[in-house]
Amino acid sequence: MTDGPLSGVLIADFSRVLAAPYATMLLADLGAEVIKVERPVAGDDTRAWGPPHVDGEAVYYRSVNRNKRSVVLDLGDPAGLAAGRELALRADVLIENFRPGLMARYGLDHDKLRVGNPGLVYCSVSGFGGGAGAALPGYDLLVQAVGGLMSVTGPAPGEPTKVGVALVDVLTGLHAGIGILAALRHREATGEGQLIEVDLLSALLSSMVNQSANHLMAGLTPGIMGNRHPSVAPYEVYQAADRPIALAVGNDRQFASLVGALGAPELAADPRFVHNASRVAHVDELAALLSAQLATRTADEWFELLTPLGVPCGPVNDLAEAFALAERLGLEPRAPGGSVRNPIKLSATPPAYRLPPPTLGEHTTEILEWLAKPESPPGG
Incomplete structure (x- = not known):
């Protein structure tokens, strides 16, 4: 053995x-x-x-x-x-x-x-x-x-x-x-x-955790929202200058850091966006404003700028890029023989x-x- x-x-x-x-x-x-x-x-x-x-x-x-x-x-x-x-x-x-x-x-x-x-x-x-x-x-x-x-x-x-x-x-x-x-x-x-x-x-x-709970506890039957989140905003994929980028903004502090870096700090005080619940209620308006700003730089540029500010974001990688990222981070994703490492x-x-x-x-x-x-x- x-x-x-x-x-x-x-x-x-x-x-x-x-x-x-x-x-x-x-x-x-x-x-x-x-x-x-x-x-x-x-x-x-x-x-x-x-x-x-x-x-x-x-x-x-x-x-x-x-x-x-x-x-x-x-x-x-x-x-x-x-x-x-x-x-x-x-x-x-x-x-x-x-x-x-x-x-x-x-x-x-x-x-x-x-x-x-x-x-x-x-x-x-x-x-x-x-x-x-x-x-x-x-x-x-x-x-x-x-x-x-x-x-x-x-x-x-x-x-x-x-x-x-x-x-x-x-x-x-x-x-x-x-x-x-x-x-x-x-x-x-x-x-x-x-x-x-x-x-x-x-x-x-x-x-399906929160989606199942939304149904059982709140009587909601969720539907397709694309890359959006039913309860958090901004939490979706946007188009940068070269390729898509994902933003996963989970709280008001992160949102303030995001819009400050985008050159629109006033959005953090806008009644439509000041709290997560209001951002979810006005998600279409928010998406239009963010999209216009995010389209001005590449996904990698935004990643380099926003990550040190504590804003969760990242380019939409293919698998080759995903493995390369894991290797750069020292996660050693490959096991001997070419298989994926046990996580x-x-x-x-x-x-x-x-x-x-x-x-x-x-x-x-x-x-x-x-x-x-x-x-x-x-x-x-």
Whole structure:
């Protein structure tokens, strides 16, 4: 086993695509031993999700599967199912994102496994839960649509737009990881495992924070506002002389500093703009005034001028520029092997990058031999 805060934790990963594999990769970075169970021939769906490819593997797959071992098991075959069950009985954590009910068909559901492994932390990730929504397919785009995210995202009313990454999957993976860590802490105190259920729709509704709260607590149903904020102004994207720039002015002091730098200090005392609530009420008038001033300099010039004054702003970067910024700031965004660094920094037990994403079935022989012997750490 490896050093790390989760060293000694064995995760049987029966998941594929993004949400759950993202969670298990983060846990693997922190020292957990993750055994990725894949179907014969095709393996994880994302192995086919290219281009682009690197070294013959789809980059999509490689983005969420480092620090894992891959074993190919045919759960429809008695020998494959027996190996899968033995793995589950030895595991500290099992995570799966099959259609609700499928693991039960194989006898790999929580109720059956807890009999032989009462300390098992079992995490089930689904699109819409195991009840009335069990038959609905859990694809990120679908959840962005029916979960309300697209209703508040887009350039203008009537133009709903998805976020440019599978954000709901990522948020769900983070919630799953938190649930697993909480359950492991409970097991440490009591010796008991438990069932964790996380679904994409619930994770999205929770992650829409103030927008969801506006609906539940204030009876408001928010709509598309483009790059504007429903409760803060100025908090949007403007056009500088060369490219767009984002302003995120969160209080009256920052607003006074902004308009002073723009050469219009009188706006800070204007009754329409003196406080945030009044600025929100007159956001169109404010935007017109700010736009005229911001168009006189480049985005980088405004960034250099406004940032020392405490005004949150920045150019709209592409990913190359974003990584370059992170590097200039000393954030070291790249992990060995070309993947993105785990964003969690721990002073005593930092994330480690031990294994590249495995090829399909790369560790099948090793793991099957281990499962055939009395219990010991895989590879040990």
